[in-house]
Amino acid sequence: MSRFLPLAPTRLAAALALAGLLCAGQAVGAPAASPFGGYADAVGAGSAPQIQLAALVVNGDERHDALAVVQRAGVTLVALDYLVRALRLVAEPRADALVFATPLGEARVPRANTSEIQGFLFVDVATLAQAFGARMRFDRGEYALRVDLGWDPFAAAPGDAAQATPVPADIRAPRASLSRWRSEIAWRGDAHSSSWLGTTDLAGVVGPASWYLREIDDFESDRRVDLWALAGGQGHARYLVGRELSGSIGGLLPGFHLTGAQVAWSNRPRALFDAAYGDGLVASRLDAQRTLRGKGPPGGVAELRRDGQVVARTPIALDGHYEFRDQTRTGERIEVAVYEPGQADVPLRVDEIRPVASDRLLPEGAVLHHAGLGTSANPLDRLDQGGERAGFYQWRQGVRDGLTLMAAWQDSGARPQGAAGAVASLGALGVWSATLAHAGEGNAVEVYGDGARGALFWNGWFNHREAGFLDDEAIARADYTAEAGWRPRAGLAASLVARHSRGGEAGEVDFIKPALQWQPRADLALSLRPDYDGRYVTVARWAPLRDTTLGYANYRDQRQFTLDQRLPDRLLLRAQLVDEDGLGRRTGVYLNGPGSARWPFSWTLGALHGRGRAGYLLEGSGELRPGLLLRAQVLDDPLQRERFGGTGRIAMLSMVADFAVTPSGLARGGYRERRGDDGGISGRIVAGDGFDARRLAGVGVLLDGRWRGEVDGSGRFAIGQLPDGIYSLSLDSGELPLEYQPADPVRRVEVRAGAATRVDFGLALRLGFAGRVLDAAGEPLADRALEVFDAEGRRVATARSDAWGYYRIDGLAAGPYRVRAEGGLARDLRLEREFAFGIDLDARTPR
Incomplete structure (x- = not known):
């Protein structure tokens, strides 16, 4: 591999990150969130709320924009980000509300009326209608949100006609650039071994196309460029040249890495290419989920499981997000267990990842063709030089409203595989998907879907595979899961969960058991739900006093009791008792708190005792400079000594560098793996020698007169997810120090897909x-x-x-x-x- 990369990007990234830290001077970013904050009050082992896609009808016209919605207790919640993007509005976050500028005045959505679900803010339809002064209702028959506004968000602005001749840009977008950089480097060591792992993602633009690559390095023998591609296109077509993980039309056929060329065509490119989320050439909602994202306690751990077996673990970033990439699903039951920092015994919650049938519905008349041809080899990996010819073809069509047909063929070097299926809206029964596949010497069928009527809800997932499917030695498997329940009001849901499974990792499983989620008030909650093998996952929480919380959790072979006491100066004291079958009991006392204003970080100190032995926990995490995060932990667990022998001491160190890259330097980024038709603007504020850049932290950055971001503590800013075009960029002068004003109040900036355009503002001493x-x-x-x-x-x-x-x-x-x-x-x-x-x-x- 050294023929292609003289210096591994991950190792180079480590050096650059440390250099960036040394050059940061006194630049200090926002404080890292407390590991116990936010999710300390979370309850809900069991299934995550089901997010579905619905149509949007504005002033009688159906839009191509899809909406993410959640049905809860007979109430429809709408993803705010999706709605305001579709209505061409921009949010201005404030302490108590999100504010949107509309032709009728400011619309305010109180933060108290929002619910965070899987990283998105959701708001009920009634609150939205009141905020925007509009008539809104959710049509369950058409599964669409109907919005009647007092203005037309898609009409040309009054001055548009006069601007038929575009105003030229002052600053042009780069024709070739490195725009985004994200590196994750982790080390883990114990008494027996140690290991490093680094992942680096780079993305930018060259000519009319965008490029990206991902490099993986274990700092020993495995160093490779795992993904790399050049992608572009416009109008009805998109293309990709390079190495990418192909998708599939369902969860039966596996995805595979293809080195070669891909092309996609659709008569509805806006709906099927330019999706608001996704990480493939076409919208990822149409394929089996490849990237799993979620939120948890900062500094904690997320654990990915397939049929109950742990297949991957990842730290939860200091912004509370985690991500599992390049996942291929072939019929397994997938769960993500979320753990608090230093608490690796009983998870805070377990989210079941289910496919959503409505995600795969296409608008009536929409057609999508997607094909690829190449090889399974990777020329940038010295261990994967030998490969075979590979390719695929996929077809999808919305034959009528509420009915989509699809078919696929693929050959990854073994025998050809094929699948066909349909997604249908069955009225009161909900939306269901059915797929039939043939691979190897066997067939397989998968059916899943969900529905609701009033306070009643139901869902099901049924998967059957014959012996020899995908692999000649594969045994027959059957997995049928169903749930039906009643949600009479917010905070109460009761259901029956049934499962019949044969041939899986858990062996023979048969059960029908009740499940309950009950939260009568903010300080009291209870959740009971059977796990994949029928054993219950239980979480209970009660706050008898404002600063005191009692908790109990039961997961598999472990039980946990906790007492949390909030102290002055944002300190949290926790007492804990863990009882694990086969290992015994362990007690622990933990103290968690923030750092100082000058050095923002979060720390945890813990004293442990079990089986007559003492142990400890030391943990710290923080943002060393905007975009550079560091987390360190040393854990000596007396119970783990029984499991691993001799010592239970484990040390972990991780660093994440996430930057928008411009010639003016590095700004806090927010790397997005998807390749959409958008770009960004990034730059810095220059105020001369001796100026303390921390005085600029929080200064608003305005795009076309609307708030779109803010300056960080190093004087830099980054605005992403912008469609191609020319924008007016300015600073909120009212937030600048009194004696300074921008030398150039407004800049006309060009944005191109995949690129970050550099804009530096000079401040003149006035x-x-x-x-x-x-x-x-x-x-x-x-x-x-x-x-x-x-x-x-x-x-x-x-x-x-x-x-x-x-x-x-x-x-x-x-x-x-x-x-x-x-x-x-x-x-x-x-x-x-x-x-x-x-x-x-x-x-x-x-x-």
Whole structure:
């Protein structure tokens, strides 16, 4: 591989990240969230709420934009990000509300009325209708949100006709660039072994196309460029050249890595290519889920399981997000267990990842063709040089409203595989998907879907595979799961869960058991739900006092009791008892808290005891500079000594660098794996030597007059997810330090897909002075004209005194000046770096 990459990107990324830290000076980012914050009150082992896609009808016209919705207790919740994007609005986050500028005035959505589900903010339809002054209703028959607004969000603006000739950009987008960089480097060591693992994602633009690559390095023998491609296209077509993980039309046929060329065509490109989420050439909602994302306690751990077997673990980032990439699903039951920092015994919750049938519905008349041809080998991996010819073809068509047909063929070097299926809206029964596949020597069928009517809800997933499917040695498998329940009001849901499974990792499983989620008030909650093998997952929480919380959790072979006590200065004290079958009991006391304002981080200290032995936990995490996150942990668990022998001490260190890359430097990024038709703007604020960039933290960045981001503590900013076009970029001058103003108030900036356009704002020092005009008796002289002259005798400013003799002069550069008032009073002064007060023109004081 060294022929292709002389210096591995992951190792280079580590060096660059450390260099970035050393060059950051005193730049300090936002404080990292407390590992116990936010999710400490979460309850809900069991299934995550089902997010479905619905149509959007605005003022009687059906839009191509899909909406993410959740049905809960007979109430429809709408993903706010999807709706405002479809209505072409921009959110301005405030402390207590999200504010949107509309032609009718400001629309306010109180934060108290939002619910966070899988990383998105959801709001009920009634709240949205009131906020936007609109009529909104959810049509379950058509599974669409109908919105009647008092304005047309898709009409041309009044000045658009006059702007038929576009205003040229002051700053052009780069034709070739590295725009985004994200690296994750992790080390883990114990008494027996240690290991490193690094992953680096790079993305940018070259000519009319965007490029990306992912490099994986274990710092020993496995170093490879795993994914790499050049993607582009416009209109009805998209293309990709390189190495990419192909998708499938369902969960039966596996995806595979294809090195070669892909092309996709659709008569509805806006709906099927330019999706608001996804990580493939076409919208990922149409394929089996390949990237699993979610939220959890910052600094914790997310654990991916297939049929109950752990297949991957990843730290939860300090922003509370986790991600599992390049996952291929072939009929297994998939779950993600989320653990709090240092608490690897009983998970905080277990989310079941289910496919959503409505995601695969196409609008009536929509057609999608997607094909690829190449090889299974990777020329940028010295261990994967030998490959076979591979390819695939997929077809989907919305034959009518509520019915989509699909078919696929693929050959990954073994025997060809094929599948065909349909997705249908069955009215009151909900939306269901059915797929039949043939691969190897066997067939398979998968059916899944869900529905709701009033307070009743139901869902099912049925998978049957014959012996020899995909593999000649594969045994027959059957897995049937169903749930039906009643959700009479918010905070209460009762259901029956049934499962029949044969041939899986858990062996023979048969059960029909009740499940309950009950939260009568904010300080009391209970959740009971059978796991994949029928054993219950139980979570209970009760807060008898405002700062005191009692908790109980039961998962598989482990039981956990906790007592949390919030202390002054944002400290949290936790006492814990863990009882694990086969290992015994362990007690622990933990203290968690934030760092100082100068050094923002989160820390945890723990003292443990079990089986007559003592242990400890030391953990810290924080943002060393905007975009550079570090987490370290040392755990000596007395119970783990029994499991691993000798010592239970484990040390872990992880670093994440996530940047938008511009010639002006690195700004806090937010790497997006998907390749959509969007770009970004990034830059910095330049204020001269000696200026403390932390004074700029929180200054708003305006796009076309609307808030779209803010400056970080190093004076940099980044705005992403912008469609191609020319935008007016400015700073919120009212938030700048009093003595500074932008040298160029508004910049016209070009944005291109895949690129980050650099824009630097210079700040000009604009000083001034103020005082009073007084006569010989010390009385104020009102309405007197004043003039200001610079060192060369030029008049640079004028003013008049008010009724009390006060005056004020603004907008002057540093330097010497002479101020003269009507009647002959005058005074010399020099402005340095601050506004000058008390510059009185007093007839009693000769100057």
